[in-house]
Amino acid sequence: MVNGGDGKGGMDEINVQVAERLRRLRGSGGLSLQDLAQRSGVSRAMLSQIETLKTNPTIAVLWKIAAGLGVPFAELLGGAAAPPVRLERAADARYLFSGDRRLRSRPLLAGVPGHSVELYELRLEPGGVEEAAAHPAGSFEQIIVTAGRLRLGVGAESWVLGAGDALLFPADHPHRYETVGRRAFVGLSLILYGA
Numbered sequence: 001m002v003n004g005g006d007g008k009g010g011m012d013e014i015n016v017q018v019a020e021r022l023r024r025l026r027g028s029g030g031l032s033l034q035d036l037a038q039r040s041g042v043s044r045a046m047l048s049q050i051e052t053l054k055t056n057p058t059i060a061v062l063w064k065i066a067a068g069l070g071v072p073f074a075e076l077l078g079g080a081a082a083p084p085v086r087l088e089r090a091a092d093a094r095y096l097f098s099g100d101r102r103l104r105s106r107p108l109l110a111g112v113p114g115h116s117v118e119l120y121e122l123r124l125e126p127g128g129v130e131e132a133a134a135h136p137a138g139s140f141e142q143i144i145v146t147a148g149r150l151r152l153g154v155g156a157e158s159w160v161l162g163a164g165d166a167l168l169f170p171a172d173h174p175h176r177y178e179t180v181g182r183r184a185f186v187g188l189s190l191i192l193y194g195a
Helices: 013-026 035-039 046-053 057-067 073-077
Strands: 103-109 117-123 129-132 140-147 150-156 157-161 165-168 175-180 186-192
Touching: 013 046, 013 057, 013 073, 013 150, 035 057, 035 073, 046 057, 057 073, 057 186, 117 175, 140 150, 150 165, 150 186, 157 165
Parallel strands: none
Antiparallel strands: 103 117, 117 186, 129 175, 140 165, 140 186, 150 157, 150 175
């Protein structure tokens, strides 16, 4: 399982933040590792390894943990209170990866005071498929395709999107991203959490 921005599989700043936030959120919720394992579907051993920096969690595992805690995904990434103006240089980008490394996600926007919204840059390599867990109740997601083609499925419905297309859907159900064709899908994911 690999995550992190260094491309070498080593621990990085995101993993340290996730470990610290996970311990804090679990503690403030009065949850044992076993309690959170039952709520999230992530094993007690995996949760312990994440908290003690013995493994790098994948995007899918982090989504399950966030859902089990009942918090937005970005809450696990932590950090200090967001300043009103933030510049994020491409050269300083921090990425999260799927277990097979076909999906790369870059957090762009989260932690805006008074707003429950997150924005991610996504890249899914040709042949890539990512199964996403349901977000908290009342959540919506909008996918905007900037390059390539994407098949997005929610339940029994699916849509094929090309460059310039956008789709808004209820994201409080499991959903699936799949690259169509021989080019990588590149786009943005805007997540709006319910009140």
